Amino acid sequence: MNFVALRMLMGDRAKFLGIIMGLTFASLLITQQSSIFVGIMTRTFGFITDTALPEVWVMDPKVQFIDDVKPLRDTMLQRVRGVPGVEWAVPLYKGLIKARLDNGNFQQCNVIGLDDATLIGGPPEMVEGSIADLRKADGVIVDVVGASTRLAKIPRDADGKPIRGAKPEPLKIGDTLELNDRRAVVVGICRNSRTFQSQPVIYTTYSRATVFAPKERKLLSFVLAQPAGGLSGADLVARIEAQTGLMAQTRSEFSWTTIMYFIRYTGIPINFGIAVTLGFLVGTAIAGQTFYNFTLDNLRHFGALKAMGAGTLRLLGMIVQQALVVGLIGYGLGVGLAALVPVLSGGSELAFRLLWQTLALTGVAVTVICVLAAMISMVKVIRLEPAIVFKG
Amino acid sequence: MTTATMDTPRKPDALPDSRAPLAVSCRGVTKAYGQGQSKVMALRGVDLTIACGELMMLVGPSGCGKTTLISVIAGILDRDEGECGVFGNDFAHMSQRAKTRWRGSNIGFVFQAFNLLPTLNAAENAAVPLMILGEGRHAAVKRAREMLDRVGLGDRWKSLPSQLSGGQQQRVAIARALIHGPKLIVCDEPTSALDHETGHVIMRLMKTIAVAEDRALVIVTHDARIFGFADRIARMDDGRVERIVRDPADLQT
Known part of the structure; x- marks a missing residue:
């Protein structure tokens, strides 16, 4: 039945592409904005990273971040x-x-x-x-x-x-x-x-x-x-x-002190957080709505399969498989496109740092979107009476 | 209003061939939709028996309970009261899972709107019941192609439903209903979407390849032109089987 699930999914190309686009957009936006955020944050303590040999930085107790120099x-x-x-x-x-x-x-x-x-x-x-x-x-x-x-x-x-x-x-x-x-x-x-x-x-x-x-x-x-x-x-x-x-901090502590200053006292995290949240919400809306419509359009066929002996669990498995496939494709395309951004921007000043944690975060977000979309569809299929197939 | 039952001596047509084993045996089946003031009685105590090897048609006006009755017989709708055995199995005593499994192995469906998956080709559509039963895709499609040969569509096995005429789609649906060798085939208005000639071709096909000694067919239809293919015809009205006849002409009397 895996084959049937995939053919059902990919057969309706418009909806299939719609779901993929929604997930790709969400994945791209979340990865790209998070990576730029990480890139900018990395730049804030880039000088500390470059000064790799000494383990301890000693400074005036009122220093708040690396560029906040208070001479001694x-x-x-x-x-x-x-x-x-x-x-x-x-x-x-x-x-x-x-x-x-x-x-x-x-x-x-x-x-x-x-x-x-x-x-x-x-x-x-x-x-x-x-x-x-x-x-x-x-x-x-x-x-x-x-x-x-x-x-x-x-x-x-x-x-x-x-x-x-x-x-x-x-x-x-x-x-x-x-x-x-x-x-x-x-x-x-x-x-x-x-x-x-x-x-x-x-x-x-x-x-x-x-x-x-x-x-x-x-x-x-x-x-x-x-x-x-x-x-x-x-x-x-x-x-x-x-x-x-005096105030002294290890290299790692001073890096975090610097990052936390920018997080607390600048609007950077909020701005990027809004962009990431928007990506998630828009992705959920597009992919969720299209996936739900796809299930609704196929409800009659799910009903026929149920009548012909496919159990509810098997039908749910088909939906999970469909969500998994669109999720993986959307995730892959989104992350791939995001990774292309610094390549395409050449030697520009773009701050972009793609961490495995960002990939994991995007993966979790796309999974949540797919689970939400699939769950709404699943409810329909669980409640589906196979007798629907005899209703004109 | 008289209810036709196997115990009604004045209506011998209500009885199937006594030598054949019973495929379906319903007694006092009721089914209601809704509750309270919006409650609608779809079946009001239906008694009906169908023997193996028999083609039974259920006819009657819209809303008389035909579709509800075949849904109960096929185990896709739970009855409220009464008894209904299909090859000795009563769905009321089976778990949902067991019921689904039994249905998958023993019942074939032919729907009014064909209900073919639009993205699968003819052979893949016909192979769906086998895949539901766990057979591998390639083996299932191979068997489906053989079945399509039997319904005269061997050369169109690669075609998508959208590339087939209504009659051809219904042949694919028949192949799908037969491929796993079910004991009971349930058809809902199989000819209503087809023209007269195609409807006859489909019914001849059903009569030829679907009717077997160990299998029964129940067809719900409004189409009086195909009544002649039935072994018996049960006329329903207001949730009851009003009359069972062997000769369509007797429906007029």
Whole structure:
């Protein structure tokens, strides 16, 4: 009877496609919107992920998320280093500095100052040059997306005038930038995680960053620390907080602190939640209604099958099988189309991160839609009197 | 109004051939739809017997209870009172599951509107009862093609119902009703959707291949043109079997 169920389902192409479209739409919308939400949320703590070596981040107790920098006094670095169980601790500068472009415009950049001695906290991947080149005079490393977009140079003719309509040229090693009226030389191009604000990221040494930075009394953004052998990150966090009065968090905790800030204080989750809910509701409405209509149209045939000896359980099995088939096809198409979105968007700024949890969530949502649609149909079939077949 | 029963000596036509075993035996069957003031008595104590090898027609005006009676006989509708045995089995004493299983094995249906699945071809439609009984699709379709040969549609086995005429669709329905070798075939207005000539062809076919010594046929019909094919005709009115005759001409008297 599986064969009969499938032929009944696929034979009515208009309804079959209608159900598939509803489920595909729901699946696509839920997967795509959830993945973009995850992508955006991932960007909020992308810098923490990139700074992979240190286990513990130490900061001002009022810091709420990674970009909420509240500078510390430089002496705090020594206090953290003095906490028993700290294997090493290094300073990190993180701040927004305006770069003057060669066309006269200014571009806000995220400047990261790394410990001069160890260069800990550097970019995860170098495209050109090496992190050690930061030791060269005025050296900075620029992220590849920033170098080829917002910091890209406008080509000039022999007289030094900008060529109109010419495609901007990416920054390359040897090019110079002006950061807060100070010269910086590009010594490397790196690839890092995109940040929430999508500003260009410029890495340099801590001492040079404090020169680029506007003059302030306190410039130390974070202290990055590593527990000595055998001590867990959580234990070190407790010790640092107890002995310095500063706030310390493990890398994972700080990532979640950042995510939770954006979830609590921005409308992002609500907006995406609405889109996901709409996808679910519209999918349920389209697929459920079409599936129910399909069952109603076939009620007479179900009645005939019941009269001819097909039991209620067998008929319900046929409906479940039909729901399962449309569910699987709709899920597959929706997820497939969603996965195509980042491919089709090429090198755009689209934040898209498809997790297995998102696939599972979509699977659950599509299953719920199919179960709802099938249940309404099942009630009809359970109540169906086979004598319906003799009613003209 | 007189009720024809097997105990009514003045109406010998009410009795089937005494040598043949009984296929259907109903006594005092009642059935009502609705409750209270909206209650409608569809059957008011029907007595009827049908023997194996017999083609019995149920005739009468609309609303007289013909369809309700064959629904009760076929076990797809529960009666309220009385007794009704089909080959010695009383559906009232069977569970829903056992009833469904018994119906699947022993009863064949021919419907007025054919009720063929529009997305299955002729052979697949005819094979449905076998698939319900658990036979594999390929074996069932193979047997269905043989049965379609017997009803003269061997060359149209791949056709969808929409590609067949009304008469051809009814032949497929007959093949479907016969394929699993049922003991009782129940037909509801099998010729009402067909023209006169096609109706006769269908009835001749039924008479030829469906009637067997160990099988009975019950046909509900309004179509007086096919009364001549019946072994006996039971005329119903107001929920009762009013009269049973062997000769259609006797219905007029």
